[in-house]
Structures are given as C-alpha cells and as structure tokens.
Amino acid sequence: MAMTCDRVLEVASGFVLGALDASETIAVRDHLESCPRPHPEIDSLGGVLPYLAASLEPVEPPAWLRESVIAAAQADLTARRRIAEPSALPGPALAAVPKMAAGGLGEASGAELISLAVARLARRRRVMTWTTRVAAVVAVVALAGYALVLHGDLDRAQRATQADASFNYVLTLPDTRTAVMTATDGSSASGLAALRPTGDIIVRLYGLTATTGDQVYVVWLSRDAGSPTRVGSLTVDDSGVGYLEVVNVPTSSSLGLFVCREPNGNVTQPTGPTIVSGTFSL
Amino acid sequence: MAASPPLVAPDGLSEGQSEAELMRQVAAGEIGGLENLYDRYHAMAYALALRITTETGLAEDVVQDSFLGLWRNAGRYVETKGSVRGWLLAIVRHRAIDAVRRQRAGVALGEETDETLPAALTLPDVWPEVAGRLDAEQVRGALTVLPPAQREVIELAYFDGLTQREIADRTRAPLGTVKSRMRLGLAALREQLDSHHDGRSAVVTPSSSGKKGLA
Numbered sequence: 001m002a003m004t005c006d007r008v009l010e011v012a013s014g015f016v017l018g019a020l021d022a023s024e025t026i027a028v029r030d031h032l033e034s035c036p037r038p039h040p041e042i043d044s045l046g047g048v049l050p051y052l053a054a055s056l057e058p059v060e061p062p063a064w065l066r067e068s069v070i071a072a073a074q075a076d077l078t079a080r081r082r083i084a085e086p087s088a089l090p091g092p093a094l095a096a097v098p099k100m101a102a103g104g105l106g107e108a109s110g111a112e113l114i115s116l117a118v119a120r121l122a123r124r125r126r127v128m129t130w131t132t133r134v135a136a137v138v139a140v141v142a143l144a145g146y147a148l149v150l151h152g153d154l155d156r157a158q159r160a161t162q163a164d165a166s167f168n169y170v171l172t173l174p175d176t177r178t179a180v181m182t183a184t185d186g187s188s189a190s191g192l193a194a195l196r197p198t199g200d201i202i203v204r205l206y207g208l209t210a211t212t213g214d215q216v217y218v219v220w221l222s223r224d225a226g227s228p229t230r231v232g233s234l235t236v237d238d239s240g241v242g243y244l245e246v247v248n249v250p251t252s253s254s255l256g257l258f259v260c261r262e263p264n265g266n267v268t269q270p271t272g273p274t275i276v277s278g279t280f281s282l
Numbered sequence: 283m284a285a286s287p288p289l290v291a292p293d294g295l296s297e298g299q300s301e302a303e304l305m306r307q308v309a310a311g312e313i314g315g316l317e318n319l320y321d322r323y324h325a326m327a328y329a330l331a332l333r334i335t336t337e338t339g340l341a342e343d344v345v346q347d348s349f350l351g352l353w354r355n356a357g358r359y360v361e362t363k364g365s366v367r368g369w370l371l372a373i374v375r376h377r378a379i380d381a382v383r384r385q386r387a388g389v390a391l392g393e394e395t396d397e398t399l400p401a402a403l404t405l406p407d408v409w410p411e412v413a414g415r416l417d418a419e420q421v422r423g424a425l426t427v428l429p430p431a432q433r434e435v436i437e438l439a440y441f442d443g444l445t446q447r448e449i450a451d452r453t454r455a456p457l458g459t460v461k462s463r464m465r466l467g468l469a470a471l472r473e474q475l476d477s478h479h480d481g482r483s484a485v486v487t488p489s490s491s492g493k494k495g496l497a
Contacts, residue, residue, distance in 0.1 A: 013468040014461060018376075019439040019446045048472050050368045052440050053375070055421040056333055058325030065328075065342055066320055069349045070313060076354065077311050 003031040009041055016046040179257050179278035181205060189276045191242075193257050199249045201231060205242040205259065205276065211235045214264040217275065219244055222256040231257070233265045255280045301366035309356035316353050323367055324349075327374045334378035334441055344381050348374045379443030424474040432467030435460055 008031055014020045015028045032039060181191035181203070191205035203219055211217065216235055220228040231249060236242045258277035260270045299318065307315025327348060331341035351373050352366075359369060425433055438444045438452065446464065450457040 010465075011461075013465045014439075014446050017436065017439040017464065017468070018379075019444065019449070019464065021445060021447060044472060045468050046364075047368075048468055048475065049375075049440065050365070050371055051421050051424070051471070051475055052436070053326060053330045053371045055425055056326070056329040059329040059332055060325050061328040061342060061345060065345060066317075066324065069320055069346050070317060072346065072350055073316050073353045074313060076350070077313070080311075 003027040005031075005035060005037055005039070008032070008035075008039055012039075012041040012045050016042060016049065177280040179255075179280045181257065181259070181276040181278040183207075184258070184274045184277050187275065191259075191276055191278075193278060193280070195255065195280050198247070200247045201245070201249050201257075203231075203242070203244045203257070203259075205236075206240060208236045208240050208242050208275065209261075210238050210240065211261075216262055216265045217242055217259050218262050218265070218267060218270070218272075219257065219259050220270055221249065222258065228258075228270060230268065233262075302361045305356050305359050305361070305366055308353060309359070316349065319352070319366065319370070320349055323370055326367075327370060330371055330374050331378045334375065334443070335382055340381050340385065341378070344374060344378045348377050351377070375440070375443075382443070421475070424471060427474055428467050428470055429463075431455075432463045432470065435463045436467050436471070439464065 008015075008028055011020060011024065011028060015025065018025070020028065032042065175197050177195040179193040179195070181189075181193060183189045187209070188207040189205065190207055191203060193201060193203045195201050201221075205217070208217065216233040218233045219231040221231050222228045229249075232244050232246045234242045234244045256277065256279045258270075259275050260272040261275055262270075262272040301319075304315045304318050308319065324345065327345050328341060331344040331348070332338065335341045335344060348370065352370055359366065428436070434453065435446075435449050438449045439446070444452065446460050447457060449455075449464075450460045453460070455463075
C-alpha cells in the first residue's frame with residue numbers, strides 16, 4: 001500500500017512505538033524523508049515515550065557500572081586518538097605507550113585499572129554462567145590486589161590493556177592489512193600483525209619464551225628484494241606476550257614480517273633463530 | 283612527539299549545565315561530559331533496561347552499551363530534534379529489546395550501528411519542564427486513567443517490543459482492534475500528560491500536534 005500523509009497519521013502511534021511490521025516501518029520512514037509536508041503527529045506521539053520510561057521507579061545499578069562505562073569510554077578514546085594522531089607516536093612504540101597516555105590512562109589509578117578489567121569482564125558476562133562470573137570476580141579481585149601491591153605488574157597490565165584496545169581498534173579498520181604470525185621453530189608461538197596505509201605497524205605476539213639479560217626479540221620486515229629492515233625490538237616477560245608498535249615504516253605491496261630472538265638489541269642483521277613469521281595480506 | 287590532549291576534562295561541570303552543552307563535551311571527547319550525563323540518567327536508564335530484560339546482568343550490559351553508544355555517536359545528536367534524555371532512553375529501549383531477542387536466539391549482543399541507533403523522537407526540550415513538574419507517581423497516575431486494554435497494548439509494544447501483529451496474537455484480539463487501542467491509548471496519554479503542564483508554551487497543543495486525526 002502506498003504511504004500517504006493520511007496513512008502516516010493513521011499508523012503514527014504504531015510507528016513511534018516501533019510496533020509496525022518492518023515493511024510498513026520502512027514505508028513510513030521513506031515517506032517522512034521525502035514528504036514536504038510536516039508531520040507533527042510523529043513528534044507529538046513520540047514525545048510520550050520518555051514518559052513511559054519515567055513511569056518506572058529509578059533503580060540504582062551496581063556502583064562498578066559507572067567505572068565500567070567510563071573506563072570503556074576512555075579506552076575507546078585512547079584507541080581513537082592513537083589512530084587519529086599516529087604522527088604523535090614515536091617508534092618504537094612499546095616505550096611510547098605510557099608517554100602517549102600521560103594525562104589519561106597513563107596516570108590511571110589502581111581503581112581505574114581494576115575497572116578496565118571489570119569492564120572487559122562485564123562485556124563478556126553475557127556468555128558466562130553464574131559460576132564463571134563468581135570465578136571471574138574472584139580473579140579480578142585477586143589480580144587487582146596483586147597488581148596494587150606490585151606496581152610493576154600494574155604497569156604491565158596497564159600497557160597490555162591499552163595495547164589490546166589499540167590493536168583491536170586497528171583490526172576493525174577496513175584498510176588495515178594483517179599478517180598471521182606462525183611459529184617457524186616448532187614452538188607454540190603465534191601472533192598477529194597489522195599494517196596501516198600510513199606505514200604504522202603493530203605486532204602482537206603470544207607464546208614467546210621470556211627474554212633474559214640483554215636478550216631481545218627483533219622484528220624484521222622483508223621485501224621482494226634486498227636485506228631485511230629492522231622494525232624494532234621487544235622484551236618478553238613470563239606472560240609470553242610481546243607487543244610492538246612502530247610508525248612510518250616504508251611499505252610496499254609485498255611485505256613479510258619475521259621475528260628473531262637475538263642476544264642483544266645491537267644487531268643490524270638477523271643472527272638468531274627465527275621464531276615466527278607471516279606475510280601481510282593485500 | 284606532539285603532546286596528546288588531556289583525556290579527562292577538568293572539573294567544573296555543574297548540575298546547571300544544559301544537556302546540549304554536555305553533549306558537545308561528549309562529542310569533543312571529554313570524559314567529564316559523559317560522567318555528568320551518566321550521573322543524571324543512569325538510574326532511569328537502568329530501570330528501563332531492567333524492566334525490559336528482567337535480568338540484572340543483561341540490563342547492566344545494555345546500560346553500558348547504551349552509554350557507549352551515546353559516547354561514540356554524540357556528534358550525531360541534533361539538539362532541535364529532542365532531548366538527550368529522550369535519545370538515551372530510546373537507545374536503552376532499543377538495545378534492551380534487541381538484547382532480549384538476541385538472547386532468545388542465542389546470539390551475542392551486537393555493536394550499535396547506524397541502523398540500530400534510534401532517531402530522536404521526543405518533544406523538543408520539554409524534558410526539563412517535565413522533570414520539574416511530574417514525578418514517576420504522577421506519570422503512573424496518567425497511565426492508570428487509560429482503559430486497561432489500551433494500556434496493555436502500549437506496554438506490550440514499549441516494554442516488550444512486540445509488533446501490533448504479535449500483540450494481536452498474544453492478546454487474541456483482532457489486529458484492527460489492537461491498532462485502534464494503540465492509537466487511542468497513545469493519544470489519550472498524550473492528552474493526560476499535556477494536562478499536567480497547564481498549557482505551558484513548550485507543550486505541543488492539540489492543534490499543532492496533529493492529534494485531530496488520532497483521537
């Protein structure tokens with residue numbers, strides 16, 4: 001049925017309540033967008049809806065929800081700004097993470113970091129049973145207490161959280177090229193690398209053996225021809241997780257990435273064993 | 283390295299700041315604006331989410347997702363199209379209904395998109411006046427004057443997210459009857475709520491609201 005002004009008037013109540021069938025809803029929307037005549041009935045009846053919500057007695061949610069909302073917004077803001085202002089980040093970015101966040105998450109209190117963990121758990125809760133929720137809360141409390149006592153762990157947790165937020169955000173961008181990093185030494189090491197059109201590279205690695213002394217993992221970029229280019233280096237603790245972010249790396253259509261474990265960070269060519277490698281998709 | 287702008291807005295937000303000003307802060311990425319809006323509306327948002335989902339965990343997820351939706355889309359807010367509170371509650375309602383449907387289907391709660399963010403459908407800037415003059419009890423009083431059958435179809439649509447056809451199936455009433463009850467009930471509710479305003483200028487009058495053809 002063709003949607004006319006009279007017909008819109010007739011179905012306005014169902015439309016503002018979202019109670020029309022999908023096809024009729026679309027027809028009303030199309031009419032409202034194209035009709036030169038005003039339809040005050042839509043605003044008038046739509047204005048009733050907040051009253052319906054106001055008929056409910058306000059209910060106070062758990063106090064942690066506020067922290068969770070704000071922490072999630074801060075993480076979102078951090079990720080957006082890191083993408084919007086890549087030139088503001090020096091490489092290697094592992095060292096840059098706390099600097100970048102100065103004034104925000106970089107100076108976050110223990111409570112803020114706890115809330116970040118809680119926020120993540122809150123978002124995962126929808127797929128948890130109540131028993132796993134209890135276990136998760138216990139884990140968060142334990143983690144929080146441990147982190148508050150050991151500031152070094154707190155700092156690492158902070159970096160990891162920021163790194164996760166940035167990396168996840170970059171992966172959602174349509175023009176990001178990715179490389180799946182797989183072990184070449186038979187180990188369980190793996191990872192993912194993201195390459196932006198600007199030449200920014202983020203590498204996230206898992207299952208690495210912890211570095212000791214001067215030992216480092218060096219990330220190398222290989223091209224079609226020529227010797228590999230050093231991207232940067234990173235150290236790894238007992239978590240086995242490594243993160244590296246570098247800006248303005250010269251790129252080409254064909255790029256491979258590999259990671260070697262080196263006795264120290266002074267190498268200019270790969271000398272140690274290759275641990276993982278991958279190729280950026282086009 | 284260029285200095286990053288501060289992530290947290292300085293203190294100084296007052297209760298008197300307008301919603302529009304707070305939304306401008308949120309759109310500019312100032313956390314303080316979001317904190318202020320959360321402090322103002324979290325209890326109402328949570329009550330609505332809880333009423334629709336009937337589950338605290340899901341309601342908490344809905345409130346968090348809704349405030350994040352507001353945070354990420356603040357730039358799309360058009361002041362002249364409705365109040366922030368109305369927009370937020372529309373987001374909460376939409377997300378809550380979506381969450382219930384997804385839960386029934388075993389699908390995880392999705393991220394908000396342009397399609398899932400409702401447009402503002404509220405009276406321009408009426409809310410501050412409403413909040414000052416009507417409490418929840420008064421609004422409930424306005425609802426109770428409706429015939430039960432009209433109130434039922436409105437509540438099934440608003441709080442349960444049912445379509446007119448689904449309401450007809452649920453109540454075993456003819457579809458035409460459901461449509462009629464919804465139309466008459468919403469118009470009568472509009473009338474009731476308007477009467478509480480004593481003809482304040484911001485209230486849409488019958489002549490301007492187009493209600494002529496709705497009653």
